[in-house]
């Protein structure tokens with residue numbers, strides 16, 4: 001009985017971990033993400049540049065088909081919801097006829113690094129986003145512009161990719177609110 005209780009506690013601990021932030025260090029980037037509520041993904045991305053940083057979710061090939069969230073800090077945080085509409089080109093969802101589906105949670109620039117924080121729906125319904133399903137693994141492109149490229153257009157200085165698991169167990173929105181406040 002004692003063993004069963006310990007096993008249950010261990011399982012709960014693992015699940016509690018899954019509900020919190022996941023983190024990866026990838027080639028100078030730090031990517032943190034958490035499923036928030038039941039249908040949103042909150043992300044913090046820090047990259048080694050004073051220009052723009054971006055994450056591209058679930059590309060088909062190169063930039064094509066990726067839901068690209070790109071942003072920079074210039075006295076405030078500027079973040080745009082783009083789509084990889086060509087192998088080597090991305091465009092504002094709105095210009096493509098879609099909708100902007102990104103909530104800006106904050107950002108900053110310090111020590112030569114830029115951080116953007118944002119929340120996207122797991123499934124926005126916009127054809128220029130990519131639906132994300134809880135429990136699935138996705139490729140995420142990470143890219144950054146050169147220092148000083150505070151815009152959405154200067155070509156990247158560096159691009160890489162990683163994989164993330166989108167956990168199904170979400171943080172309660174109240175918990176997430178507190179996490180957000182503590183980061184300000």
Ligand code: HEM
Nearest residue numbers: 054055056062063070088141142143152153154155156159
């Ligand atoms: C901001 C403006 C951007 C411009 C002008 C641009 C332009 C290009 C060009 C010309 C290429 C082909 C040549 C090369 O590999 O360098 C390319 C490749 C690529 N881009 Fe972009 N890009 C931009 C932003 C992004 C963003 C935001 C992402 C993803 C988050 C991204 C992901 C990629 C990937 C994955 C490749 C393929 C690299 C490879 O296969 O080696 N790009 N881009």
